[in-house]
Amino acid sequence: MDLFAVPDLPEIREGDDLAALIRDRVDLRPDDVVCVASTVVSKAEGRAFDLAEFPASPRAREIAAHLSDISGDEKDPRFAQAVLEESTELLMDAPFLLTETRFGHIGVNAGIDRSNVPDDDLLLLPKRPSESAERIRAELPADRVIVTDTCGRPFRHGQRGVAIGWAGMSPARDWRGEADRDGRELGVTVENVVDELAAAANLVAGEGDGGNPVVVVRDFEWGDHAESDAHFRDVEGDFVRQALRGWSFDA
Template sequence: MELFAVPDLPEIRAGDDLAALIDERVDLRADDVVVVASTVVSKAEGRTRDLADFPPSPRAREIADRLESIAGEEKDPRFAQAVLEESTELVMEAPFLLTATRFGHIGVNAGIDRSNVPGGDLLLLPERPAESAERIREGLPADRVVVSDTCGRPFRHGQRGVAIGWAGMPAARDWRGEADRDGREMGVTVQNVVDELASAANLVAGEGAGGTPVVVVRDWAFGDHEGSDAHFRDVEGDFVRQALRDWEYEA
C-alpha cells in the first residue's frame, strides 16, 4: 500500500468544511482510506476553549494540589476541571490523570491538547468522533475515513497513532475460525485495522509543527474476512482498567 500526506492544508478554523478542503487538494479514489488527525476535526468543530471556561471545583483543586506535590511544579486547577468535565471516569488520579471519555477512549487528560491551539488555551477531542468521521466521508469521493489521535500505550514508551472514530469500514478483521499455516483454527485473533492504519498514517503526518494532519492510504484492502466494530473494550472485560480502579499511587 501507499501512504501520502494531503499537501497545503490551511490552518483549520471553526466552521471549516474539512472534506471540501481535502477534496480540493488531492484526487481521491473510492477505495482510499483518509486518516484525519483529531486536532483538525476538533478545530473545525469549534472545540477550542479557554482555561477561563472551566472555573475549578473543590474536586479539581484537590486533584491539582496532589499532582503539584508529586510533580514539584505548579498545576492549574482549571485544567483539572476541564479534564473532569470531558471524562466519565478517572481511571487513575496520580501520578497523572488517566481518563475514560464519553465515547469510550481511555487516555491521559481526556485527550485535551495544549499544543498548536491558536485562539485558545485548550483543544478538546471531538465529542463524537465516529459521527465526525461519517460527516467527512459523506463529503469525499473516498468511502473510508479514520479519525486519529496520538496516545501512549501500556508497557510501551512514547506515543503512537490510534483511531478514535471511523466510518465506511469495520474497525477490525476477525480471523477467528480461519486456519493458520499449520491448519490450526485460530480462536482469539481479532486484528484492529483502524488502529494500525492510524499508526501507519502518523508516521507520514508526523508530530509538532509539520502541518500535515491528513494522510491518504491507497491500495489497502480489508480482505475477505469477517468484520467487527469492537474497538474500545467494555469495562466488564477490561481487566487492566478494573485493576487500576483499586490501585493507589505511592510516591
C-alpha cells in the same frame, strides 16, 4: 498499499469545511481511506477553549494540588476541571490523569491538547469522533474515513497513532475460525485495522510544526475476512481497568 499526506492545508479554524479542503487538494478514489487528525476535526468543530471557561470545582482543586505536590510544578485546577468534564471515569488521579472519554476512549488528560492551539489554551477531542468521520465521509469521494489521535500505551515508551473514530468500515477484521500456517484454528485473533492504519498514517503525517493532519491510504485491501465492530474494550473484559480501580498511587 501507499500512503501520502494531503499537501498545503491551511490553519484550520472553527467552521471550516474539512471535506472541501481535502477535495480541493487531492483526487480521491472510492476505496481510499482518509485519515484525519483529531486536532483539525476539533478545530473545525469549535472545540478550542480558554481555561477561564472551566472554573475549578473542589475536586479539581484537590487533584491539581495533589499533582503539584508530586511533580513539584504548579498545576492549574482549571485544566483538571476540563479533564473531569470530558470524562466519564477517572481511572488514575496520580501521578497523572488517566480517564475514559465520553465516547469510550481511554487516555491521559481525556486527550486534551495544549499545543497547536494558537488562539486558545486548550483543544478538546471531538465530542463524537465517529459521527465526525461520517460527516466528512459523506462529502468525499472516498468511502472510508478514520479520525486519528496520538496517545501512549501501557508497557510501551512513546506515543503512536490510534483511531478514535471511523466511518465506512468496521474497526477490526476477525480471524477467528481461520487457520494458521499449520492448520490450527485461530480462536482469539481480532485485528484492529483502524488502529493499524492510524499508526501507519501517523508515520507519514509527522509531529510538531512540520506535521500534515490528513493522510490518504491507497490500495489497502480488507481481504476475505469477517468484520468485527469491537474497538474499545468492555469493562467486564478489561482486567487492567478493573485492577486500576483498586489501585492508588504511592509516592
